[in-house]
Amino acid sequence: MAGALETLCGQTFGAKQYHKLGNYTCCAMISLSLVCLPVALLWIFMDKLLIFFGQDPMISLAAGKYCIWLIPSLFAYGILQSLVRVLPVSEPDPSDAYKLVCNSLFAYTSLLAYATCKETQILFTSDAFLSIKEFFHFATPSTIMVCLNTTTLHYYIPYGVGAAVSTRVSNELGAGNPVAAQLAVGAGMVLAVLEAIIVSTALFCCRNVLGYAYSNEEEVVSYVSKMVPLLCLRVSVDSLLGVLSGVARGSGWQQIGAYVNLRAYYLVGIPVAALLGFLLRLRGKGLWIGILTGSIMQAILLAFITAFTNWQIQATKAREIIFEGQLSADNGLA
Structure with a gap:
């Protein structure tokens, strides 16, 4: 909140x-x-x-x-x-x-x-x-945006980048600088892609030994090795989501982000997870594919919203909201 x-x-x-x-x-x-x-x-x-x-x-x-x-x-x-x-x-x-x-x-x-x-x-x-x-x-949809996302350790890296993007975007929109806000979004996305490539590449190269961090059982190590490609894809999606969510918070799109979250996970992710995990008996892999599908859908929708945003209009709306509140307060004092 x-x-x-x-x-x-x-x-x-x-x-x-x-x-x-x-x-x-x-x-x-x-x-x-x-x-x-x-x-x-x-x-x-x-x-x-x-x-x-x-x-x-x-x-x-x-x-x-x-x-x-x-x-x-x-x-x-x-x-x-x-x-x-x-x-x-x-x-x-x-x-x-x-x-x-x-x-x-x-x-x-x-x-x-x-x-x-x-x-x-x-x-x-x-x-x-x-x-x-x-x-x-803004607080209620912000909760829905955050509580449905992954809380793994890696997510805090793109979340930090997203927080920086949120600050820059909100500052520039409030100052009436749409071009600077758009540049901040672009810089954040570049960092997200680079971070995703570095982390996912490192994980994939270590896929055969990563399991030993959790267990010495060969069955566990082998299972982790098979799941790492999905983990790499999830890391990449999380990197994009961290920045895109920051853009949404900085622009005041919490309600849009909440709707995207609910639809991506509850209408797509969870049904796919249930179908693959239980009906098709893919077990853990099926459940993970389902949630990953929801994350991909969320990232695609937020990316489309960001890509087709008119930043000049966003800056105008931001300043109208801010100064409208100030005008109301001044009229009250008068």
């Missing part, structure tokens, strides 16, 4: 409406904290839910205790994600380095202190509540 800030804050910064960045960030903190309430309630009764679904009582009890102790970090994580998403929008910041070398509490306090010392400082005002509806307009 914090992905909504990549659109709102990125385009606002590009339009030099710096005072609105803090407003959107506060709005995100409030909104995500509200969303954390039902999740926390779910975690409180996690042991009972697991038992209801047939889990072992001892395991359920341990998991329930773990979830309860995890609740405080849930709310802190919502605030942290708001800060992490908004700071790189304005300029390359050490936010990711903070996350790597610091624990979550220190990262939260450090980022908050940094944010309050900038021109775009974060101050809690009543205006933050007025932006909640606008935030959820």
Whole structure:
């Protein structure tokens, strides 16, 4: 849901409406904290839910205790994600380095202190509540875009490139520079293709030994070797998806991305996986081919949307949205 800030804050910064960045960030903190309430309630009764679904009582009890102790970090994580998403929008910041070398509490306090010392400082005002509806307009489809994608370790490489593309695209659209936004998209796609070639080539060359990272059983090693070509294709698709999703977030296409995700996976990917995996008895390979088919469909649709986008119109719309909100606020003060 914090992905909504990549659109709102990125385009606002590009339009030099710096005072609105803090407003959107506060709005995100409030909104995500509200969303954390039902999740926390779910975690409180996690042991009972697991038992209801047939889990072992001892395991359920341990998991329930773990979830309860995890609740405080849930709310802190919502605030942290708001800060992490908004700071790189304005300029390359050490936010990711903070996350790597610091624990979550220190990262939260450090980022908050940094944010309050900038021109775009974060101050809690009543205006933050007025932006909640606008935030959820982008946040809800952002969730659908992200939660259906792979969470494998490799995906974080193209996701990082996608985050950079999202920042550049949103900044340039907000500033009214469609050509620069289009160039940022092209640069991101070139990086995605190069990364896909390097990683997939390395995996394919190591296909006969990769299985030993998981097991010494020859059967497992042989099975992994047979699956590596599919893994290479999945890596390539993920690289493209990471950047294309960043373009969508930076352009404010979260709703389009959500529709593409749902249709690609639920109308194509899952039915193909069920057909190949269970009816044709291809088992694991069939399931993977099905999900891969959904990913390919998603990448194709997002690529077509990106390729046929009129960036001049996108820049005009972005500035209209930003300055329309500013005009409404000015009229209210008048």
